[in-house]
Amino acid sequence: MQDIRLILLTIFLILNFLILGFNIFYRTQVLKSTYEFGAIMPGAVKRLLLANILLVILGIIxxxxxxINELIFRLFN
Incomplete structure (x- = not known):
């Protein structure tokens, strides 16, 4: 049972950092392309930044x- 929990924790952490890295890469590419072509859409950029921040916060949560679940499980067993 503890092996499954450790594997799930590792998967969660890897996915969290992959999502964070992909969001940073995607955000910089979109901002770069909008500034290069002169098609600056403030609403779209704001929505993109907000979506990135929310995804990172959800991953951290x-x-x-x-x-916390793992810590409680280990403390009381």
Missing amino acids: FTAIFL
Whole structure:
């Protein structure tokens, strides 16, 4: 059972950092392309930044919930 929890924790952490890296890469590419072509859309850029921030926060929250669950499980067993 603990092996499954460790594997899930590792998967959560890897996915969290992959999502963070992909968001940073995608955000920089979109901002670069909008400025290069002169088609600056402030609303789209703001929505993109907000979506990136929310995804990163959700990833951190899910990882924290899983870590707290693991800590409680190890303390009381």
